[in-house]
Amino acid sequence: MSAFVVKGWCPDAWRPMMAGDGLLVRIRPPLGRLTRAQIIGLCAAAVRHGSGQIDVTSRANLQIRGVSDDEWRPLIDAMLELGLIDPDTAREARANILVAPxxxxxxxxxxxxxxxxxxxxxxxxxxxxxxxxxxxxxxxxxxxxxxxxxxxxxxxxxxxxxxxxxxxxxxxxxxxxxxxxxxxxxxxxxxxxxxxxxxxxxxxxxxxxxAATIAPAGSAPRLEPGPHALGLPFGRIEASALTRLLEVEPAIRAIRLTPWHIAVLETESPLAATPDPAAFITTPSTALLRTDACVGAPACPQATVETRTLARRLAPHVVGRLHVSGCAKGCARAGPADVTLTGCDGRYDLAFDARAGAPPSRAGLDTAQILAQFGAA
Known part of the structure; x- marks a missing residue:
């Protein structure tokens, strides 16, 4: 199996992480909520100082991608002005708080x-x-x-x-x-x-x-896309698409983030138009909602394979949850999936009911072999 580096820490705003496409700057909005003004400001900053690509993580944080060393400090200043990060670096590092949306x-x-x-x-x-x-x-x-x-x-x-x-x-x-x-x-x-x-x-x-003596209650139903919630394919959103959404939907006053690649809209009115289908998921049955895929190669230096194009092609043909991971770390999904593909030396290992990096049922597959396995060729 290919070697990969377990860093043992997650990036935040004050301690970004270098990826294959530049610095990864993580933003942890208080209460997992951004006001309309904060969204507009964040999107503008993501375009000005980064690549314009924003990820929503499994902990309901935002990651601004493609930031250069020279643009990091101007980005931080913009986030401070918007009230999206803490000026105290120690407090920001501890603010890993996930809130039910x-x-x-x-x-x-x-x-x-x-x-x-x-x-x-x-x-x-x-x-x-x-x-x-x-x-x-x-x-x-x-x-x-x-x-x-x-x-x-x-x-x-x-x-x-x-x-x-x-x-x-x-x-x-x-x-x-x-x-x-x-x-x-x-x-x-x-x-x-x-x-x-x-x-x-x-x-x-x-x-x-x-002393632990009481069990938690049964879980609430999983949040799904609907009139006040939009799915984000792989948790990725282009800043330009999010800006356009707010332009055509003036009633949206805030957005709440979730760990399920779904954004909850604070609005009293139904959406005036159908959101861009390339950027947002509006149907609960969409296969991409049960698909996890990290950014993969070349954006991640530890990944040895492409992930998301393959995941899009394969998702409609997989029963249950699909996870495509660029390496054995499994950053996109910590738990097992029904079908898991793990990148290894430029090819894919296939496992069932497993986490990324688990012993494979079939090893060293290329894209054509995988698509043929699931009838997606």
């Missing part, structure tokens, strides 16, 4: 996420990939999303604090949620969790005060 102002999700954001300075230094999920709606929405510490609803209606990798959580008293979450993050570090990197890989017994 159905929150309303003043509800539990909004209240807890806002308090956590205000108290980021109280968190310890955590591994770069560690994050939080505030999922305090009627039923959990983020159970399949990546997070290490979760506040979510139990079947009883109580809120619980759950460490990722544990099936049960600890009940929380109202008003203590952030206190307990910060305490659990500190325990993680003090008990050696930094060496493990992630909560699910840290097998130390939880402290007595965090």
């Amino acid at each position: 159905d929150w309303r102002e003043g509800d539990d999700t909004h209240r807890i996420a806002s308090e956590l954001h205000a108290r980021l300075h109280e968190l310890p230094d955590l591994p770069g990939k560690v994050g939080f999920a505030i999922d305090a709606g009627v039923a959990p929405m983020l159970a399949d999303a990546s997070a290490d510490f979760r506040i979510e609803r139990a079947a009883s209606g109580h809120l619980i604090l759950r460490a990722d990798g544990r099936d049960h959580g600890r009940p929380l008293s109202p008003g203590t949620e952030v206190d307990r979450l910060i305490a659990l993050a500190r325990w993680f570090v003090d008990s050696g969790g930094t060496a493990s990197g992630r909560m699910a890989r840290h097998h130390a017994p939880l402290p007595d005060w965090a």
Whole structure:
């Protein structure tokens, strides 16, 4: 298998990552929400200082692509002016907070996420990939999303604090949620969790005060495209397409990001026109909604194969979820998929019900062989 580099950290605005197409600058909008003015400003900055291509990640962050070294600082200044990044680099690095997109102002999700954001300075230094999920709606929405510490609803209606990798959580008293979450993050570090990197890989017994006794409620139905939600193929959006959407839809006052490549529109009115089908998915049955594919070669220096053109051709012919990964890291999808293709030395390894990099059922396939395997040739 081809070697690849596990960096052990995720880029943010102050610490961008070099990709094959330039610097990758990650933006973590507070509460996963951008106002109309912020969207317009971000799109203009992405075109002016980058390639104009924007990715929505599996943690509902934005990544501005194609930024040169000379354009990085002007981009940062634009994001600061828009209020999309924290001027404190340490606080920005800790702001890995995933928020259920159905929150309303003043509800539990909004209240807890806002308090956590205000108290980021109280968190310890955590591994770069560690994050939080505030999922305090009627039923959990983020159970399949990546997070290490979760506040979510139990079947009883109580809120619980759950460490990722544990099936049960600890009940929380109202008003203590952030206190307990910060305490659990500190325990993680003090008990050696930094060496493990992630909560699910840290097998130390939880402290007595965090004893897990209550299971979370059943998950809410997965969000789908509809009158107030648009799918984004592979999580990619061109800044120009997003700008045009706002131009023809003046009623859109904000957009909320999700970990499912779906953008939720804050608008009281139906869309006036059909969105650009090349940029947005409007039909829940579209095969690309159950397809994950990283940017692949040549945009990623660790990928050895092209990914997204193949994924588009193959998706309609795959039953279940498809994952096409440029290398064994599996950045586009951490969990298993029904069909997984992993790039290896310029060819593809095919596996079923597996993660990227799993032992393949067939190895060393080219594009024609893959398409023939699924009747897509």
